[in-house]
Amino acid sequence: MKKCVACGMPMKEPQDFALGDTRKAYCRYCVNEDGSMRSFEEKKADLERLLIRTQGISQGRAAIAVRSLMKELPAWQNYFRE
Numbered sequence: 434m435k436k437c438v439a440c441g442m443p444m445k446e447p448q449d450f451a452l453g454d455t456r457k458a459y460c461r462y463c464v465n466e467d468g469s470m471r472s473f474e475e476k477k478a479d480l481e482r483l484l485i486r487t488q489g490i491s492q493g494r495a496a497i498a499v500r501s502l503m504k505e506l507p508a509w510q511n512y513f514r515e
């Protein structure tokens with residue numbers, strides 16, 4: 434099973450993929466309206482907002498959690514190179 438390279442979500446059905454295109458490596462939550470993948474900064478902000486909303490944690494804690502999540506995902510490896 435494929436996983437989204439940008440957020441780690443499992444993609445099982447065509448509608449889980451960006452634009453319903455199963456050749457895409459990223460999911461429908463990680464795509465812009467023009468079909469491109471959301472940028473590092475956009476995705477980071479998306480995920481922080483999601484965590485704050487769903488887990489009720491502070492901005493600071495969300496930022497730390499999102500950093501460690503994104504560090505494990507193939508799409509963002511360049512951003513974490515020392």
Ligand SMILES: [Zn+2]
Pocket residue numbers: 437438439440441442459460461462463
């Ligand atoms: Zn995704």
